[in-house]
Amino acid sequence: MDVFTLILWALRLGFLLLIYAFFFFVARALWRDLRTGVAGSGQALARLLVMASVEGRPESGASIPLDAVNSMGRDVNNSIVIDDSFASSEHALLTFRGRAWYVEDRGSTNGTWLNGQRVEGLWPLGYGDEIQIGQVRMRLDRPRTEGT
Amino acid sequence: MTAVAQGLNRVGIRPRLRRRELGLLILVSVALTVGWMSYVSFRDGRLELSDTSILTTYIVALFVIHALFVISGRRMDEVLFPTAAMLAGISVLMMQRLPQDLVTQSVGGRDLGLGELQLAWILFGFGLLAAIALLVRSDGWLRRYKYTWAAAGIFLLLLVFVFGDVTGGARLTLHIGPISGQPSELLKVILVVFLAGYLAENRTVLARASTKIGPLRLPPLPYLLPMLAMWGIALAIVILQSDLGAALLYFLVFLGLLYVATRRISYVVLGMGMFLVGGFVLYELVPRVQERIDIWLNPWADAQGAGYQIIRGLYAYGRGGILGTGIGAGLPQVGTVQSIPAIQTDFIFAGISEELGMLGALAVLGLYIVIAERGFRIAAFAVDDFRALLATGLTLVIVVQAAIIAGGNLRVVPLTGITLPLVSYGGSSLLVNGAVIGLLLALSDKGIEQPVPGARRGLVSRMGSRFRRRPKLSGGMDAARP
Numbered sequence: 001m002d003v004f005t006l007i008l009w010a011l012r013l014g015f016l017l018l019i020y021a022f023f024f025f026v027a028r029a030l031w032r033d034l035r036t037g038v039a040g041s042g043q044a045l046a047r048l049l050v051m052a053s054v055e056g057r058p059e060s061g062a063s064i065p066l067d068a069v070n071s072m073g074r075d076v077n078n079s080i081v082i083d084d085s086f087a088s089s090e091h092a093l094l095t096f097r098g099r100a101w102y103v104e105d106r107g108s109t110n111g112t113w114l115n116g117q118r119v120e121g122l123w124p125l126g127y128g129d130e131i132q133i134g135q136v137r138m139r140l141d142r143p144r145t146e147g148t
Numbered sequence: 149m150t151a152v153a154q155g156l157n158r159v160g161i162r163p164r165l166r167r168r169e170l171g172l173l174i175l176v177s178v179a180l181t182v183g184w185m186s187y188v189s190f191r192d193g194r195l196e197l198s199d200t201s202i203l204t205t206y207i208v209a210l211f212v213i214h215a216l217f218v219i220s221g222r223r224m225d226e227v228l229f230p231t232a233a234m235l236a237g238i239s240v241l242m243m244q245r246l247p248q249d250l251v252t253q254s255v256g257g258r259d260l261g262l263g264e265l266q267l268a269w270i271l272f273g274f275g276l277l278a279a280i281a282l283l284v285r286s287d288g289w290l291r292r293y294k295y296t297w298a299a300a301g302i303f304l305l306l307l308v309f310v311f312g313d314v315t316g317g318a319r320l321t322l323h324i325g326p327i328s329g330q331p332s333e334l335l336k337v338i339l340v341v342f343l344a345g346y347l348a349e350n351r352t353v354l355a356r357a358s359t360k361i362g363p364l365r366l367p368p369l370p371y372l373l374p375m376l377a378m379w380g381i382a383l384a385i386v387i388l389q390s391d392l393g394a395a396l397l398y399f400l401v402f403l404g405l406l407y408v409a410t411r412r413i414s415y416v417v418l419g420m421g422m423f424l425v426g427g428f429v430l431y432e433l434v435p436r437v438q439e440r441i442d443i444w445l446n447p448w449a450d451a452q453g454a455g456y457q458i459i460r461g462l463y464a465y466g467r468g469g470i471l472g473t474g475i476g477a478g479l480p481q482v483g484t485v486q487s488i489p490a491i492q493t494d495f496i497f498a499g500i501s502e503e504l505g506m507l508g509a510l511a512v513l514g515l516y517i518v519i520a521e522r523g524f525r526i527a528a529f530a531v532d533d534f535r536a537l538l539a540t541g542l543t544l545v546i547v548v549q550a551a552i553i554a555g556g557n558l559r560v561v562p563l564t565g566i567t568l569p570l571v572s573y574g575g576s577s578l579l580v581n582g583a584v585i586g587l588l589l590a591l592s593d594k595g596i597e598q599p600v601p602g603a604r605r606g607l608v609s610r611m612g613s614r615f616r617r618r619p620k621l622s623g624g625m626d627a628a629r630p
Binding site for chain 1 (some may be wrong): 168175194226
């Protein structure tokens with residue numbers, strides 16, 4: 001086998017090797033992105049934007065960060081206190097299950113409303129949907145993404 | 149250098165270094181140069197690096213685009229462009245290596261061969277990519293006019309039905325004056341834009357089951373209509389245009405988006421069921437479908453006729469083996485007979501597998517997986533449903549198309565004639581896929597204009613007419629803006 005054939009082999013394999021080197025660096029970049037994604041997950045899962053609140057508790061315009069389980073109502077032990085005359089003390093539950101949000105009514109007097117329909121049982125909802133409890137209207141929004 | 153930076157600052161542009169992209173692009177350039185050297189040395193029988201004008205033009209173009217990205221200071225994804233550059237670079241190599249007279253065109257008195265034409269189309273496609281990535285600052289023009297887009301798409305489809313010319317047994321090509329193109333490539337993007345808009349608006353209703361048929365829980369019936377319409381359009385494309393690849397691509401992308409929007413596996417099951425029924429009916433009715441299925445199941449039955457292309461492809465994999473024959477050492481042409489018909493378009497994957505081997509072919513598939521990861525990542529970090537679905541759809545269009553044609557080449561699924569995105573020869577395909585990558589880059593920019601809050605119109609909010617009269621909103625609405 002002469003030298004030129006060997007060089008051809010080296011070039012051929014070199015090309016393949018370089019394509020895989022490209023992969024290695026891409027994979028490293030992807031891995032780093034994933035790591036930073038995990039590290040940044042301390043932020044809220046979503047937020048509730050108060051669109052309108054007649055009595056001002058919570059204030060309209062407020063943005064409430066959400067955990068996986070959020071109880072809502074007039075009682076101070078709820079994670080989101082809705083101090084409205086038409087809200088029950090244990091009014092509704094807003095939960096994040098798997099990858100979707102669900103809202104359920106906890107037997108409130110005046111009901112929980114999703115986009116104008118009264119919630120019966122466990123209803124799924126998406127970003128942009130509006131929940132009404134008493135005279136408080138709130139919209140589910142994506143968490144605020146800060147800079148970088 | 150600082151003076152230049154200050155000057156740019158004054159007009160509101162802050163350059164931002166993109167180190168990761170630069171590093172990856174350098175690696176792409178080195179790899180392509182080594183590939184080129186291996187090709188030229190084999191061709192001429194001695195170690196050399198000559199005829200580099202095409203390679204240098206391509207590499208210079210890559211770095212010009214990189215420089216433009218840096219100067220613009222947009223915070224876009226840094227992996228997507230080098231990945232596309234690697235795919236298109238492999239394409240430049242292969243097209244230069246294939247017999248140049250497969251495609252010829254005379255432009256301004258010069259006769260251009262396959263390699264030069266492909267380079268020109270790739271440069272146009274990347275130009276479009278850069279223009280869209282740099283200039284698209286808002287998605288309002290896509291979001292707002294989705295029914296206009298749908299109408300334009302259907303109009304385009306009708307134009308092809310009426311005026312289209314037959315290419316490779318399918319009615320695909322449209323000639324308008326001196327310009328000719330394949331609108332099915334453009335149509336896939338229009339379809340994604342429309343579906344993203346429609347599903348973003350109605351996904352909550354679609355996800356809520358209210359109709360029950362046996363064990364299946366379905367959305368309210370009016371919302372099923374688009375699904376049926378989509379199915380009908382796919383069937384119509386098959387029957388009237390006999391363009392199986394496009395029909396398959398549209399339907400799979402549609403099902404993918406529907407699943408992403410609603411998380412309901414039952415819709416996918418239902419869609420696949422409809423697809424199977426439709427496929428069975430078409431198999432009985434349309435001879436072309438029947439032929440495609442038959443040669444997929446047994447190409448040897450008609451080895452010199454319908455099965456010829458697939459069988460030549462299979463031989464090519466055998467010749468290539470694991471490491472490949474090396475670029476230039478394969479057998480794309482014996483005498484004047486092409487080894488694999490349509491090797492520069494539909495069967496480029498077989499060509500790559502022969503010369504770069506199984507490892508090279510896996511690398512090409514891996515590059516599409518990288519595009520998928522980046523695209524879905526962009527979708528996952530999107531600020532609202534429309535953008536998330538748009539990014540998902542654009543990614544699916546590229547990845548599903550690559551899967552369909554690579555699978556067809558490998559005799560994993562029935563062969564349908566579509567292009568391998570960013571690699572196959574073809575102007576329409578390269579321009580549209582360049583635009584798709586450009587849009588993904590624009591969507592990945594974290595500084596892109598935020599959607600206007602509360603601008604949700606359409607069926608869902610119309611049903612909630614209780615809320616028609618919106619009270620005046622306080623300053624909180626501005627919170628969504630960075």
